Amino acid sequence: MATALVTGATSGIGFEFARLLASEGYDLVIVGRDGRKLEQKAEHLRGEFGVPVELITADLSSDRQIWMVERRLADTRKPIHLLVNNAGYGLPARFAANTMEEEQAMLDTLVTAPMRLTHVAATTMISRGGGSIINVSSVAGWTPRSTYAAAKSYLTAFTQAVHHESARDGIRIMALCPGYTKTEFHQRGGFETTKLPKFMWLDASKVVADGWSDFKRGKVISVPGALYKLARFVLRFQ
Numbered sequence: 167m168a169t170a171l172v173t174g175a176t177s178g179i180g181f182e183f184a185r186l187l188a189s190e191g192y193d194l195v196i197v198g199r200d201g202r203k204l205e206q207k208a209e210h211l212r213g214e215f216g217v218p219v220e221l222i223t224a225d226l227s228s229d230r231q232i233w234m235v236e237r238r239l240a241d242t243r244k245p246i247h248l249l250v251n252n253a254g255y256g257l258p259a260r261f262a263a264n265t266m267e268e269e270q271a272m273l274d275t276l277v278t279a280p281m282r283l284t285h286v287a288a289t290t291m292i293s294r295g296g297g298s299i300i301n302v303s304s305v306a307g308w309t310p311r312s313t314y315a316a317a318k319s320y321l322t323a324f325t326q327a328v329h330h331e332s333a334r335d336g337i338r339i340m341a342l343c344p345g346y347t348k349t350e351f352h353q354r355g356g357f358e359t360t361k362l363p364k365f366m367w368l369d370a371s372k373v374v375a376d377g378w379s380d381f382k383r384g385k386v387i388s389v390p391g392a393l394y395k396l397a398r399f400v401l402r403f404q
Contacts, residue, residue: 171195171246174253176203182374183250188215195220197235226253226279227271239286249287251280252302256314276317288337296336301325303341305394329386341387342377345394
């Protein structure tokens with residue numbers, strides 16, 4: 167039986183990934199900062215799909231807590247076949263208005279954690295002949311508008327680099343790059359979104375379904391939604 171590990175799995179895209187993978191028969195390891203919410207989601211997934219769900223309560227801005235997830239990924243007795251690096255958040259203020267501690271914590275969550283987890287996963291997967299990784303990035307990575315966007319730019323380029331280096335070793339990796347998506351992300355981060363028109367918003371379950379379809383087709387970059395496919399094309403030439 168295949169097992170998937172999903173970070174940031176208590177809401178939004180992460181939870182929708184957990185649901186989709188459970189529906190396809192994957193056993194799950196779900197990671198999140200809030201242990202109570204994590205247990206609630208685990209019970210929901212067990213009840214709905216009848217799959218085993220393991221929990222890791224971890225804040226991926228913490229070096230020590232990243233290590234907890236690394237240790238699980240490196241466990242060859244209970245191998246992880248698919249890693250979904252989804253955990254993340256943004257800061258609403260401008261760079262100079264944030265403290266360095268706030269910026270560093272976001273950078274560690276968006277860049278350091280997926281880099282480290284991808285490294286452990288890829289190393290372990292190569293040793294047994296292959297595996298799969300999905301990094302949840304963003305269309306924002308093609309815009310020079312914030313340090314969040316800069317971090318997502320790194321994650322997308324990093325994913326492409328790992329693909330070019332490791333495809334021959336049996337590693338399938340993809341960056342999922344959605345645009346504005348209906349999740350708790352913007353509310354939790356304190357972002358003003360009321361002025362955005364409805365047509366710019368994507369549904370989280372549709373983002374995940376489209377991304378999973380692209381992954382199965384072997385794409386390295388997935389951009390759900392016609393609007394954001396066009397945006398990616400335009401932004402690349404600015």
